[in-house]
Structure formats: C-alpha cells, structure tokens
Amino acid sequence: MVGMVKVGTSSAHESGLNHRAGIALPLLLALILGALSGLVLLPQAQHLRSLRDGVPAHATLHSGGTCVLGRCKVQFEVDGRTVVADLPAGSSGGKNPAGTRLTVRYRADDPQTVADENDVDGGAHMFMAAVVGGAALIFLALSARKAVSLARLKRKA
Structure with a gap:
C-alpha cells in the first residue's frame, strides 16, 4: 500500500548502534567524571590542605x-x-x-x-571529589549493567 509506514521496526544495525550507545555514553560520562574527581578536585584539596x-x-x-x-x-x-x-x-x-x-x-x-x-581544610573540595567520584561510579555501573544485559540478549538469540 502506498503511504503506509511501519512503526516500531528497525534494522539489526540500528539496534546494535543503540545498544553500543547505551554502553558507551554512561562509560564516557564515568571517565570524564572520574578524571575530574581524581585529576582536578582531589589535587586541589591536597593543595589547599598543604597551606594549613x-x-x-x-x-x-x-x-x-x-x-x-x-x-x-x-x-x-x-x-x-x-x-x-x-x-x-x-x-x-x-x-x-x-x-x-x-x-x-x-x-x-x-x-x-x-x-x-x-x-x-580542603573539606569542600574533598566533598565535591566524593560526590563527583560517586557519580562516576554510578555511570560506570549503568554501563556495566547495560553490557551484561546485552550479553544476555545475545546469548538467548
């Protein structure tokens, strides 16, 4: 029929891209937040504490x-x-x-x-490092969860 569109179907390639993005995006955020915490906030807190x-x-x-x-x-x-x-x-x-x-x-x-x-005292920077580091761990866990879920789907298929 002319003018009909199938809704809800996608190719296997598009589905694979969605799964990879579901793993890669939280992993990228985890890396960025982890780097911010470990390479910026923690050293800044140590620098401030060195001036006590x-x-x-x-x-x-x-x-x-x-x-x-x-x-x-x-x-x-x-x-x-x-x-x-x-x-x-x-x-x-x-x-x-x-x-x-x-x-x-x-x-x-x-x-x-x-x-x-x-x-x-460096307390505020240590607190921010902990919060940002915790967020990094959450995104890392989300990425791992998505990877495990994807592996289970592939095993079933």
Missing part, C-alpha cells in the same frame, strides 16, 4: 568575581612589599566584593601560593 601551616596574613580582596574559576586576586604585605596573588579555583572569596578584608595563608618561600584561611 602557611603563614597567615591580613589581605584585601583585590578583584572579586568568579573565584570558582580562579579569577580572584588578593593583596597583602610580606616583609614590607605588596603582593598580589591569585586565590585558587573554587575559593570562597568570591562571595565578597572587591575591597573585603580577609585572612589568607601563604607559603613562606612563595607568597604567590595563597589560599583563603576558610578554605585550607
């Missing part, structure tokens, strides 16, 4: 903005000279406008390595 014993200094937020992306600067005095340093990405300093006074900790041998004193 840093030298405290009273600083002024030189330029506010999106500290989440690492675009905040603080200005403080070290041995009579003015230092302008970047707060690390994810800093809590961005909640405040430029000119706000805050306490920072810096490395004695490198005043450019600085963090807001409220961030040096």
Whole structure:
C-alpha cells in the first residue's frame, strides 16, 4: 500500500548502534567524571590542605568575581612589599566584593601560593571529589549493567 509506514521496526544495525550507545555514553560520562574527581578536585584539596601551616596574613580582596574559576586576586604585605596573588579555583572569596578584608595563608618561600584561611581544610573540595567520584561510579555501573544485559540478549538469540 502506498503511504503506509511501519512503526516500531528497525534494522539489526540500528539496534546494535543503540545498544553500543547505551554502553558507551554512561562509560564516557564515568571517565570524564572520574578524571575530574581524581585529576582536578582531589589535587586541589591536597593543595589547599598543604597551606594549613602557611603563614597567615591580613589581605584585601583585590578583584572579586568568579573565584570558582580562579579569577580572584588578593593583596597583602610580606616583609614590607605588596603582593598580589591569585586565590585558587573554587575559593570562597568570591562571595565578597572587591575591597573585603580577609585572612589568607601563604607559603613562606612563595607568597604567590595563597589560599583563603576558610578554605585550607580542603573539606569542600574533598566533598565535591566524593560526590563527583560517586557519580562516576554510578555511570560506570549503568554501563556495566547495560553490557551484561546485552550479553544476555545475545546469548538467548
């Protein structure tokens, strides 16, 4: 008949692509989230924790903005000279406008390595690493579940 369309049928090739996408997409998301957690968030938390014993200094937020992306600067005095340093990405300093006074900790041998004193415990970054890592594991489990399901279907066929 002319003008009739079959609905709900697909070729074996299209079905295979759907199954592969059902495995590959969660696997790709798991890899991306796992890399974000392990290669970005955990090292950032360790960096912040390394500044726990840093030298405290009273600083002024030189330029506010999106500290989440690492675009905040603080200005403080070290041995009579003015230092302008970047707060690390994810800093809590961005909640405040430029000119706000805050306490920072810096490395004695490198005043450019600085963090807001409220961030040096690294807790927020560790929490985010755990959440993102957990999401990576969920997507990995979804991908594995789909692969097992596909293997069972092939065995039955």
